Amino acid sequence: xxxxxxxxxxxxxxxxxxxxxxxxxxxxxxxxxxxxxxxxxxxxxxxxxxxxxxxxxxxxxxxxxxxxxxxxxxxxxxxxxxxxxxxxxxxxxxxxxxxxxxxxxxxxxx
Numbered sequence: 001x002x003x004x005x006x007x008x009x010x011x012x013x014x015x016x017x018x019x020x021x022x023x024x025x026x027x028x029x030x031x032x033x034x035x036x037x038x039x040x041x042x043x044x045x046x047x048x049x050x051x052x053x054x055x056x057x058x059x060x061x062x063x064x065x066x067x068x069x070x071x072x073x074x075x076x077x078x079x080x081x082x083x084x085x086x087x088x089x090x091x092x093x094x095x096x097x098x099x100x101x102x103x104x105x106x107x108x109x110x
Contacts, residue, residue: 050084053078054074061074062107069092
């Protein structure tokens with residue numbers, strides 16, 4: 001990674017100093033930031049309310065054995081996922097883990 005960044009030389013802005021970060025403003029901040037997101041490498045544990053909302057969302061949006069689940073619709077329907085910054089992929093992964101643990105039935109069995 002260091003070699004990759006070094007090849008750009010001065011093309012990348014130096015945002016190490018707070019004054020320079022303030023001067024760059026929005027250009028220095030990432031476009032897609034999760035609300036209340038943990039720092040990189042840290043996981044946000046799932047609350048019981050989130051798990052219950054996920055189960056309720058699957059009940060509402062699951063259309064049958066042959067259809068694909070629209071995880072984004074579930075995320076958009078429940079405010080709790082927007083507050084915690086969960087993505088559709090996060091919801092899909094959590095459901096898969098719940099299936100593996102036997103806490104919920106598999107989607108093709110619903």
